[in-house]
Amino acid sequence: MTEKNLRPATLLVHQGKDRDPYTGAAAIPIYTASTYHHPEGKAGEYDYCRSGNPSREQVEEAIALLEGGTRGFAYPTGMAAVGSALALLRSGDHLVAPEDLYGGSWRYLSTVLPQQGIEVSFVDTTEPSAIERAIRPATRGIFLETPSNPLFKITDLRAVAEIARRREILTFLDNTFMTPLLQRPLALGIDVVIHSATKFLGGHSDLMAGLVTVADPELGKRLKHFQNAFGAVLSPFDSFLLSRGIKTLKVRLEASQKNASILAERLREHPAVARLYYPGFPDFPGHERHFSQASGAGAVLSFELQEPAAVERLLRRARLPIIAPSLGGVETILTHCWSMSHAAIPAAVKEQLRIRKTLVRLSAGIEDVEDLWDDLAAALESN
Numbered sequence: 001m002t003e004k005n006l007r008p009a010t011l012l013v014h015q016g017k018d019r020d021p022y023t024g025a026a027a028i029p030i031y032t033a034s035t036y037h038h039p040e041g042k043a044g045e046y047d048y049c050r051s052g053n054p055s056r057e058q059v060e061e062a063i064a065l066l067e068g069g070t071r072g073f074a075y076p077t078g079m080a081a082v083g084s085a086l087a088l089l090r091s092g093d094h095l096v097a098p099e100d101l102y103g104g105s106w107r108y109l110s111t112v113l114p115q116q117g118i119e120v121s122f123v124d125t126t127e128p129s130a131i132e133r134a135i136r137p138a139t140r141g142i143f144l145e146t147p148s149n150p151l152f153k154i155t156d157l158r159a160v161a162e163i164a165r166r167r168e169i170l171t172f173l174d175n176t177f178m179t180p181l182l183q184r185p186l187a188l189g190i191d192v193v194i195h196s197a198t199k200f201l202g203g204h205s206d207l208m209a210g211l212v213t214v215a216d217p218e219l220g221k222r223l224k225h226f227q228n229a230f231g232a233v234l235s236p237f238d239s240f241l242l243s244r245g246i247k248t249l250k251v252r253l254e255a256s257q258k259n260a261s262i263l264a265e266r267l268r269e270h271p272a273v274a275r276l277y278y279p280g281f282p283d284f285p286g287h288e289r290h291f292s293q294a295s296g297a298g299a300v301l302s303f304e305l306q307e308p309a310a311v312e313r314l315l316r317r318a319r320l321p322i323i324a325p326s327l328g329g330v331e332t333i334l335t336h337c338w339s340m341s342h343a344a345i346p347a348a349v350k351e352q353l354r355i356r357k358t359l360v361r362l363s364a365g366i367e368d369v370e371d372l373w374d375d376l377a378a379a380l381e382s383n
């Protein structure tokens with residue numbers, strides 16, 4: 001039996017290595033050494049911590065196994081993962097990206113990449129024809145997020161992978177919302193899969209990390225070269241925390257997803273809620289497309305309230321959820337996208353994208369759903 005044959009729940013627990021090869025310890029220790037002894041002047045398996053260490057390798061191997069990649073990479077944040085993956089592009093290249101995407105990625109793509117000579121076109125990626133129209137001779141990359149953040153727009157991954165393959169364009173997908181348990185983009189033809197492991201993979205709102213994995217060994221080599229050359233690597237301590245979080249992903253995600261679907265049903269019926277975005281509803285635009293490429297709706301949803309005053313009341317009165325720009329923790333998290341997760345996007349652009357001031361994102365935690373509902377329902381009362 002090799003790791004490749006193991007089912008996801010088993011891989012999450014056992015990962016690539018399930019005990020320390022030197023001591024048999026049940027968890028890979030936090031190898032903090034910055035450098036490694038070279039017996040008789042010769043490097044062994046490890047030579048210097050930036051280039052490799054067993055704690056980081058644990059999570060790098062885990063993400064590759066979980067996503068079906070050949071090689072994985074761990075970075076100190078999700079944004080470092082996004083930036084490092086996009087370093088596969090070079091000056092003069094053109095990138096196509098979604099209009100609706102995580103605010104930090106929008107900031108990187110719209111302010112940093114252009115300074116490096118990479119032009120970016122933001123289009124509605126739910127329409128493969130819009131992507132085709134945006135493609136130019138210099139286009140070398142397509143960046144995707146599905147479901148998108150915060151409006152849950154669904155992009156057809158197979159269709160985009162096909163468009164890209166014919167033209168030798170690299171496809172990048174931020175798979176943070178789905179995790180490898182619900183969506184495995186490499187199998188659908190995507191080239192580079194990115195995660196903010198700060199969210200579901202870490203799962204406890206107590207660390208920052210980013211992961212990247214690829215199937216093509218040549219891309220793997222280039223990413224390894226950049227990671228070692230640039231030096232954005234996940235620390236041994238955070239690698240340990242991330243490995244620990246990954247072990248319980250399945251039980252956490254299943255519990256969170258169940259809570260999200262119950263809260264989505266109830267919120268949708270609530271008079272204070274004008275509109276709810278959750279791909280779990282059969283009548284949600286893109287529902288079928290989503291379930292043709294993913295096995296669950298996930299644990300995050302967004303809703304618009306009838307009036308700005310209701311948002312203020314909700315954020316002031318809610319007691320259980322933490323009110324913060326994040327998601328994927330064991331605790332329920334409420335985010336005011338306008339002022340938190342998408343603060344980097346100028347107001348006029350947000351208006352145009354229909355990311356309104358009345359929009360709230362909810363990442364369901366694993367609390368008792370009846371407590372969550374009692375709290376939310378009380379906070380949504382109109383008086």
Ligand SMILES: *Cc1c(COP(=O)(O)O)cnc(C)c1O
Nearest residue numbers: 077078079102174176196198209
């Ligand atoms: C949070 C997030 C990121 C950025 O990750 P950090 O760990 O905060 O740097 C990227 N993409 C998505 C979808 C996210 O939710």
